[in-house]
Amino acid sequence: MQNRRHGLFITFEGGEGCGKSLQARMLFDWLVSLNKEVVLTREPGGTELSEEIRKWLLVGNINSWDQTTESLLFLAARSDHWFKKILPTLTDGSIVVCDRFQDSSVVYQGVCKGVSLDMLDKIYLEITGDRYPDRTYLLDMPPEVGIQRSISRSGNSETRFEKMDISFHEKVRKAFLELADQHSERYLVIDGNLSFAEIHEKIKKDLMQRFPDISL
Numbered sequence: 247m248q249n250r251r252h253g254l255f256i257t258f259e260g261g262e263g264c265g266k267s268l269q270a271r272m273l274f275d276w277l278v279s280l281n282k283e284v285v286l287t288r289e290p291g292g293t294e295l296s297e298e299i300r301k302w303l304l305v306g307n308i309n310s311w312d313q314t315t316e317s318l319l320f321l322a323a324r325s326d327h328w329f330k331k332i333l334p335t336l337t338d339g340s341i342v343v344c345d346r347f348q349d350s351s352v353v354y355q356g357v358c359k360g361v362s363l364d365m366l367d368k369i370y371l372e373i374t375g376d377r378y379p380d381r382t383y384l385l386d387m388p389p390e391v392g393i394q395r396s397i398s399r400s401g402n403s404e405t406r407f408e409k410m411d412i413s414f415h416e417k418v419r420k421a422f423l424e425l426a427d428q429h430s431e432r433y434l435v436i437d438g439n440l441s442f443a444e445i446h447e448k449i450k451k452d453l454m455q456r457f458p459d460i461s462l
């Protein structure tokens with residue numbers, strides 16, 4: 247497997263309710279069924295401290311934080327997650343499947359809320375030393391569909407971002423598509439309106455093509 251010596255780092259990105267968490271779980275289950283060493287994780291979150299930060303970030307009022315504080319909290323959560331979980335797993339030669347990562351900060355805080363992209367990049371490089379995901383799946387769909395799905399999930403209290411208006415989410419969609427275009431070497435854009443089984447098949451096929459020994 248390409249990069250096998252350093253593990254394989256797979257991320258999922260997309261707007262609200264696009265189905266990426268389900269796809270990350272399905273991919274994890276498939277990799278486990280192949281007897282791979284794999285860790286399923288998410289951002290913000292993935293460690294005890296980062297899950298605490300997640301609660302501050304995602305529950306409550308849209309204006310709880312100014313965007314710089316918000317960005318630094320996402321990055322603090324990422325740093326703890328990187329050093330305690332992602333990096334050790336990759337160093338072991340295992341696979342990390344992560345639901346959201348730095349590209350979400352670039353899109354939400356950087357492009358859509360106007361936080362300095364230069365600052366976001368610099369702190370990211372300080373944390374990871376220039377390591378990026380090996381493959382990123384972007385599940386793309388119109389925001390109205392995703393937001394409705396996300397808000398109607400029973401018991402979902404993490405709705406601070408869902409409360410932003412629709413033009414914000416349209417900007418998020420466009421920014422993700424642009425980022426995918428800029429980093430086409432690691433991105434695959436998938437239509438989020440396909441059935442979950444069809445999306446899963448596309449992801450499996452893509453991984454087997456790019457990393458042929460993944461299914462061995």
Ligand code: TYD
Binds near residue numbers: 261304396
């Ligand atoms: P997530 O739990 O993936 O929510 P959903 O499944 O509803 O898409 O992500 C939570 C929210 O956090 C989401 O609105 C995007 C936002 N977010 C950022 O703004 N910046 C970041 O760096 C990350 C990781 C997430």
